[in-house]
Amino acid sequence: MSPLDLQVNGYAGTDFNRDGLTAEALHHACECLVEDGCDSILATFITDSIDAMSERMSRLVELREQDSLAQKVIAGIHIEGPFTNPEKGYVGAHPPQHVKPATLEDAKRLLDAAGGLTKIVTLAPEFDQKFHTTEFLANNGVTVSAGHCNPSLEVLRASTEHGLSMFTHVGNGCPMTMHRHDNIIQRALSLRDKLWLCFIPDGVHIEFFALVNYLRTAGLEKTIFVTDAISASRLGPGKYTLAGWDIVIGEDLVARSPDGSHFVGSTVTIPRILTNGQQHLGLSKAELQLLLDTNPRKAVGLT
Template identity: 85%
Template sequence: MKPLDLQVNGYAGTDFNRDDLTAEALHHACHCLREDGCDAILATFITDDVATLERRMSTLVRLREKDPLAQEVIAGIHIEGPFINPEKGYVGAHPPQCVKPANLEDTKRLLDAAGGLTKIITLAPEHDENFHVTEFLSSNGVTVSAGHCNPSLEQLRAATEHGLSMFTHVGNGCPMLMHRHDNIIHRALALRDRLWLCFIPDGVHIDFFALINYLRSAGLEKTIFVTDAISAARLGPGNYTLAGWDIKIGEDLVARSPDGSHFVGSTVTIPRILSNGQQSLGLTKAELELLLDTNPRKAVGL
């Protein structure tokens, strides 16, 4: 098994979303990822102003070009935002003041800064007017994923007709209180035949009993497991950062916002996902290989 993790914000003390990312820190993260059995990742950048995102991605691209291990481990970039839903609950840990509607000008700036490495862009379909950005990205080989969003079922279905093909961390990036039936989780599950559905299987972002229900509904053929790891992954309790957020990791290893109102990424690792998958979700090794290796590579063409 060669896991490809489609959503990694940082690892082992390294935050990809920092302005002062160093060659040493990047190499260390890649070394630790390989040591923990992760073959490759998409380095993930979350919402900020476009100029800051450009600067941070350009730095990672430049450092990666000089490091053979980083070139192997960082298979691409996942840009999560800034074209998401700014409403409380849906925006999650993303700074709402930096959220903006999808537009082609900023999209092209971000793609240029990522140096041809962009594999996924997560956006809110309801904030992509006439799905122009979705169509542009999909026609240029970028996987477009819905996330931190609240489109109607009709909007979500229409977006798939313009190239949307994935849903980022289903069950997260949404409010704690929603309509019991007509909510974004059920809408995503309703389109399981059109969308790759990504889940964070840490038992925190989704209780294992609920995730089992989701997996039964979605089926494993179009399901993907991701870590959504931040710099605290692999390290244990302490104080960490993600794109300027001060994050405290308690004994339960859960990454929470300073006020404790919501999660800020995850500290789960591939070894823990393998353990969770077998012990708490009842998955076989072959099924875990499908969710961590085969399906992610199909979804982004790697």
């Protein structure tokens, strides 16, 4: 098995979303990922100002070009925001002051900064006027994913006709309390034939019994597991940061905001996903290979 993790914000003390990333820190993260059985990742950059996101991505691209291990491990970039829904609950850990509607101009700036490495852009379809940005990205070989969003079923379905092909961490990036039937989770599941559905299988972002239900509904052929890992992954309890957020990791290894109101990324690792998959989700090794290796590569064209 050669897992490709489509959503990694940082690892083992290294935060991709901080200013001034160093060559040593990047190399260390890549070494630790390989040690933990992760073959490759998409380095993930979350919402900030366009300038800050661009500078951080350009820095990583520059450092990657100088490091053969980083070139192997970092298969591309996942841009998660800033074109998301600013409403509380849907915005999640993304700073709402930097969330904005999608525009072609901003999308082009971000793609340029990523130096041709962009594989996924997560956005809110309801904030992409006439789906122009979705269509532009898809036509340029980028997998467009819905996330931190609340489009109607009609808007979500229409977006798939303009290039949307994935949904980022289904069951998260949404409020704790929603309509019991007409909610973004049910809408995403209803379009399982059109969308790759990504889940964080740590037992916290989605309780295992609920994730089992989702997997039964979605089917494994279009399902992907991601870690959504942050810099605290692998390090244990303590205080950390993600793109300026102060994060508290408790004894349960859950990444929360200081007030405990919401999760801030995840600390789950590939070894823990393999254990969770077999012990709590009843998945075979072959099925886990599908969710961690085969499907992610298909979804972003890295087969």
